[in-house]
Amino acid sequence: xxxxxxxxxxxxxxxxxxxxxxxxxxxxxxxxxxxxxxxxxxxxxxxxxxxxxxxxxxxxxxxxxxxxxxxxxxxxxxxxxxxxxxxxxxxxxxxxxxxxxxxxxxxxxxxxxxxxxxxxxxxxxxxxxxxxxxxxxxxxxxxxxxxxxxxxxxxxxxxxxxxxxxxxxxxxxxxxxxxxxxxxxxxxxxxxxxxxxxxxxxxxxxxxxxxxxxxx
Amino acid sequence: xxxxxxxxxxxxxxxxxxxxxxxxxxxxxxxxxxxxxxxxxxxxxxxxxxxxxxxxxxxxxxxxxxxxxxxxxxxxxxxxxxxxxxxxxxxxxxxxxxxxxxxxxxxxxxxxxxxxxxxxxxxxxxxxxxxxxxxxxxxxxxxxxxxxxxxxxxxxxxxxxxxxxxxxxxxxxxxxxxxxxxxxxxxxxxxxxxxxxxxxxxxxxxxxxxxxxxxx
DNA sequence: ATGTTATTGTGAAAAAAATAACAGCGTTAA
DNA sequence: TTAACGCTGTTATTTTTTTCACAATAACAT
Numbered sequence: 001x002x003x004x005x006x007x008x009x010x011x012x013x014x015x016x017x018x019x020x021x022x023x024x025x026x027x028x029x030x031x032x033x034x035x036x037x038x039x040x041x042x043x044x045x046x047x048x049x050x051x052x053x054x055x056x057x058x059x060x061x062x063x064x065x066x067x068x069x070x071x072x073x074x075x076x077x078x079x080x081x082x083x084x085x086x087x088x089x090x091x092x093x094x095x096x097x098x099x100x101x102x103x104x105x106x107x108x109x110x111x112x113x114x115x116x117x118x119x120x121x122x123x124x125x126x127x128x129x130x131x132x133x134x135x136x137x138x139x140x141x142x143x144x145x146x147x148x149x150x151x152x153x154x155x156x157x158x159x160x161x162x163x164x165x166x167x168x169x170x171x172x173x174x175x176x177x178x179x180x181x182x183x184x185x186x187x188x189x190x191x192x193x194x195x196x197x198x199x200x201x202x203x204x205x206x207x208x209x210x211x212x213x214x215x216x
Numbered sequence: 217x218x219x220x221x222x223x224x225x226x227x228x229x230x231x232x233x234x235x236x237x238x239x240x241x242x243x244x245x246x247x248x249x250x251x252x253x254x255x256x257x258x259x260x261x262x263x264x265x266x267x268x269x270x271x272x273x274x275x276x277x278x279x280x281x282x283x284x285x286x287x288x289x290x291x292x293x294x295x296x297x298x299x300x301x302x303x304x305x306x307x308x309x310x311x312x313x314x315x316x317x318x319x320x321x322x323x324x325x326x327x328x329x330x331x332x333x334x335x336x337x338x339x340x341x342x343x344x345x346x347x348x349x350x351x352x353x354x355x356x357x358x359x360x361x362x363x364x365x366x367x368x369x370x371x372x373x374x375x376x377x378x379x380x381x382x383x384x385x386x387x388x389x390x391x392x393x394x395x396x397x398x399x400x401x402x403x404x405x406x407x408x409x410x411x412x413x414x415x416x417x418x419x420x421x422x423x424x425x426x427x428x429x430x431x432x
Numbered sequence: 433a434t435g436t437t438a439t440t441g442t443g444a445a446a447a448a449a450a451t452a453a454c455a456g457c458g459t460t461a462a
Numbered sequence: 463t464t465a466a467c468g469c470t471g472t473t474a475t476t477t478t479t480t481t482c483a484c485a486a487t488a489a490c491a492t
Contacts, residue, residue, distance in 0.1 A: 016412065016417065017410070034438090043397050044480095046439095051480085054441065059440085059441080060440055062438075062440045062486080063489040064488080064489075079416055080419075085419050094314035095311070095314035098309065110416075149422050179236065188425075189422050191417050193409060194232075197229050201407050202390065202391045205405040206389025206405050209403055210364065224448080226448095250468095260450095261451070263453095267450085267451095269471095278471090279469065435492085438488100439487085440485105441485095446482080447479080448478080449478070450477070451476070454473090455473100456469105456471085458469090460465105460466090462463100462466095
């Protein structure tokens, strides 16, 4: 029996990464893989991979490593929602469009059910087969499709309002690209992608490396 | 003297977030702020904030809290490159354009020096005052402008090649949006923004919350 | 059969991060 | 002037996460 209780944020992130590599292997008809190979592809250590895999309850083979298909299946069973998960996207700007094309290349388990924007000029436009709807239809579309996860790609000043709409429509997982910390009830999980912070981190550590290479 | 040595990735991320809130306060003419207010804005705890601020070497006042301007200055001194940092962006697709508009609203300390793409149809196009250049000019532009940080917003199959070009041109900090783990020399810092993984995390934890609310 | 090899699975140790706890101290108000 | 208040600065504690280390083991060659 898998214990899904005490699993951390970080572990899920890594499992998701491992899966991408496994997909690649599977496409190339590779049958087995060692922990250090997975580790290498994800930029982590091999004990880390073994430990993460242990959580899944999957057992590898000391001589052949992990069976690619079996491990993929195990990961899918662990990470994916049975029957697939529908996601809504709010914001049909450049970022929204970029996200749509990310998803169009995705596995079928995750699909964008609908895209919304409050700019009348954008409503009705189609990209990658997805049509932009008016925000007025948000609650009804989300509820009819039983959507639980929303992606927020709107300007910061509309983010909280949009998040409130999402929560009211029954969504309890939000991926937030807006440069704001959202206030949401405790039963809503928010993952934030903060591009400004990411850039500042890169700038800082890149500079730090340069300084360390120059001085000592 | 500030000790920049043993600072972690996560701390820098938080400092960057604090700064955004401080900016907001400053615009609103707020003079002082308490640790718990900063904590609240960034979704962390107040001891965490005090601890992070401690690293900067800045001291607050037990009765008034932190002086907004002084703390901002301290953060700038710590995080920013004196004279500003120029950044190059590769990839003029939807994501690239979204990033350009993110930056156009940014503080002047970070600026996009140039944007590149290898699609001839895009070269010469201008967005937010930034013109798209050919990849052929990459090395010369990057070196002439002394650029150290690059943003990678190209499809996965071109990511490694582009990263190699960046490294060859003297860049030692990369923000990678492509769905690949880059292989770079140890003196190059890579920060990855993995949208697929982020979505899968949200899906997982949203589902977990639903299950925990239904069952017990 | 059996020895060899390279890997897994996992408890134990170490490291890192977050949290708690509280002494010390400006400020304010009496 | 002084007492009360509520916050900061910092040390200690706890929790979480990662790494280490090695016994157990399946496959393969001999």
